[in-house]
Amino acid sequence: MWAVAVLAVLGVLFGGVLACGQVVLARHRAAQVADLGALAAADSWAGGTDAACGAARRVAGAQGGRLAGCGLRGRYADVTSVGSVGPWRVRVRARAGPPVGALAPGGSAATEPRRGRP
Numbered sequence: 001m002w003a004v005a006v007l008a009v010l011g012v013l014f015g016g017v018l019a020c021g022q023v024v025l026a027r028h029r030a031a032q033v034a035d036l037g038a039l040a041a042a043d044s045w046a047g048g049t050d051a052a053c054g055a056a057r058r059v060a061g062a063q064g065g066r067l068a069g070c071g072l073r074g075r076y077a078d079v080t081s082v083g084s085v086g087p088w089r090v091r092v093r094a095r096a097g098p099p100v101g102a103l104a105p106g107g108s109a110a111t112e113p114r115r116g117r118p
Contacts, residue, residue, distance in 0.1 A: 019086070027090040030083035033065030034094035041070060041077030042096035052077055
């Protein structure tokens with residue numbers, strides 16, 4: 001009888017580990033979508049918010065993901081993606097912008113300081 005109880009407990013633990021693994025996988029997929037979307041939006045910043053967020057949505061769709069939010073602050077893109085597995089939902093935010101020391105339009109060095117956490 002105790003062997004059946006041990007097997008039941010092990011089965012529940014194994015199921016819990018599998019569920020946690022699925023949530024971690026969903027979070028990684030959402031992070032991938034957010035990162036690539038933010039890079040696409042930052043690359044298209046000159047076209048304005050609509051063009052940048054359109055590029056982010058296209059990239060997210062190509063990755064099989066979904067964006068929950070997108071915006072530009074200067075030349076910096078801020079993208080949020082969401083994912084889910086079962087009853088659990090994950091939300092990941094990513095930011096991207098020009099590399100430090102990149103040339104601004106007109107050929108001068110970018111002087112926009114980094115603010116806050118990336």
